[in-house]
């Protein structure tokens with residue numbers, strides 16, 4: 261078990277071109293799906309993974325759509341998820 265797993269924090273699932281990603285503390289989640297409903301980009305969905313309490317966990321099913329806005333974190337009543345902006349190299353001509 262590595263240090264991230266020991267803290268219950270799921271590894272980042274961001275994609276190289278994405279502007280953001282999410283981090284989960286699986287054992288805090290109660291599967292209410294507020295994060296999925298309020299994600300403005302549709303990046304999240306309830307998935308097949310469950311935590312030790314038996315709750316289904318949200319998953320970043322469209323990592324390319326995540327912009328790190330942290331709306332999921334703002335609406336999560338249990339502080340189980342949060343979004344972060346990731347550093348992304350600008351392409352030529354991009355401001």
Ligand code: SF4
Nearest residue numbers: 299326329330332343
């Ligand atoms: S950080 Fe924003 S875009 Fe990314 S999953 Fe959360 S609500 Fe959706």
Ligand code: SF4
Nearest residue numbers: 289290292293295336
């Ligand atoms: S809003 Fe929080 S508690 Fe509800 S499903 Fe999402 S991560 Fe889990």
